[in-house]
Amino acid sequence: MKFLRKFSLIHWLLIATFFKEIVFSLTTPLWHGPDEQAHFAQVQYYAEYKRQFPNDAALNTTSQEVLLTERLLGTERDDFGKNLFTHNPAFRLEYTDTTAGKYEQIIESLPQASRTTLVKKEATVYPPLFYILSAFFYFLVYPLSLIDRVFMTRLASIGMGVATIWLTYKIARLVFPKRELFAVTAATLVSFQPMFSFLTASVNSDNGMNLLFTWFLYLAVKTINERKLSLKSMISFIIVYVAGFLTKPHFVIA
Numbered sequence: 001m002k003f004l005r006k007f008s009l010i011h012w013l014l015i016a017t018f019f020k021e022i023v024f025s026l027t028t029p030l031w032h033g034p035d036e037q038a039h040f041a042q043v044q045y046y047a048e049y050k051r052q053f054p055n056d057a058a059l060n061t062t063s064q065e066v067l068l069t070e071r072l073l074g075t076e077r078d079d080f081g082k083n084l085f086t087h088n089p090a091f092r093l094e095y096t097d098t099t100a101g102k103y104e105q106i107i108e109s110l111p112q113a114s115r116t117t118l119v120k121k122e123a124t125v126y127p128p129l130f131y132i133l134s135a136f137f138y139f140l141v142y143p144l145s146l147i148d149r150v151f152m153t154r155l156a157s158i159g160m161g162v163a164t165i166w167l168t169y170k171i172a173r174l175v176f177p178k179r180e181l182f183a184v185t186a187a188t189l190v191s192f193q194p195m196f197s198f199l200t201a202s203v204n205s206d207n208g209m210n211l212l213f214t215w216f217l218y219l220a221v222k223t224i225n226e227r228k229l230s231l232k233s234m235i236s237f238i239i240v241y242v243a244g245f246l247t248k249p250h251f252v253i254a
Contacts, residue, residue, distance in 0.1 A: 009184045010169050017165050017191045021158040024201035029093075030107075030150055031075040033202020039131075040203045041066050041123035043153055047135045047142075048116050053128055061123035065114040065146055072103040108145040129246035130156075130208035150203065157207040161200030164207075165191045167214040174221045208247040215240050216254050 007015075031037045041062040045054055054061040070076035074084035074093060084091050094102050134156040141152045168190045172183035190196060200207055219236050223229055244251030 009180070010166075010187065013169075013184060013187055013191065014162055014166060018158065018162050020191070020197065021161055021200050024197050025151060025154045025158060028198070028201050030073055030147065031070055034199060034204055034206070035124070036150075036202045036204060037062070037066055037070055037075065038122050038124045039205055040150060040153060042126065042131045043134045043138055043203065044115060044149075045123055046128070046131050047138045051132075051135075053131070054123055054125055056125055058121065058125075060118035060121050061125065062118065062120040063115050064117040064119045065110050066122075067120050068110065068114065069103075069107055069146060072106065104147065107147055110146065124205065126205055126248055127246045129243060130205040133208070134203060153203050154201060157200055157203060160207040160211045161196070164200075164211045164214050167211070167218050171214070171218050171221055174218075174225055205248060209244070209250065212240055212244045212247055212251065213254065216244070 042053070044063055044066070045061055046052065048063070067076065070083075074091065077083050096102050134153050137152045137155050138149055141148045165187050169183050169187040172186035173180075176182040176186075196210075199210075216237075219233055219240065223233055226233075241251070241254065244254060
């Protein structure tokens with residue numbers, strides 16, 4: 001147990017963040033994360049179509065597998081962007097007396113061909129970096145059901161969330177160099193912010209954007225503190241800029 005004594009508060013916070021996000025991921029139903037079906041559809045398109053990406057001109061970008069599960073679970077959107085849950089807090093899917101959901105067996109039995117049968121245009125068509133990284137986890141359980149692939153793909157976002165907390169701590173250490181507890185507190189406030197926990201537990205490229213923009217802020221604060229732009233920092237800025245533009249066009253704000 002000697003190695004445990006070497007763990008500082010920030011190490012314990014990162015471990016707590018990871019397991020907290022695992023719990024959030026396991027308790028957040030399929031397609032209940034923000035725009036999760038659209039982001040997952042992009043991951044699936046890349047994974048199933050020989051590492052290609054759809055463009056705005058594509059007729060359909062979302063698989064029959066995703067659409068069928070959206071309909072079963074009440075999350076399919078109409079022309080106004082609403083589903084069965086929108087403006088209807090009383091709506092609930094029917095509960096069962098077992099650990100399996102009502103439609104779980106149907107979802108698990110969907111044929112593999114439904115992954116590549118495109119029936120709807122809903123994938124995000126954002127830049128590729130987040131989806132390439134997420135597809136790695138998709139491939140880890142490729143032969144398994146959609147439920148397994150979605151929950152495994154969420155691990156990519158969880159990893160990005162943990163890294164974001166680490167960078168938050170690093171920023172706070174620069175701002176409060178003599179106040180370790182202040183830095184850990186700042187990182188804790190971000191980690192347990194409800195929307196951050198919810199978003200990080202789902203497949204969403206905003207997790208990549210949050211990580212990279214936090215990295216950008218860290219570099220900016222570090223440069224201000226040092227009052228110079230070193231070659232190492234300049235290279236880091238270039239890397240984060242390129243990665244940011246390969247994640248979301250919104251990174252232009254940096």
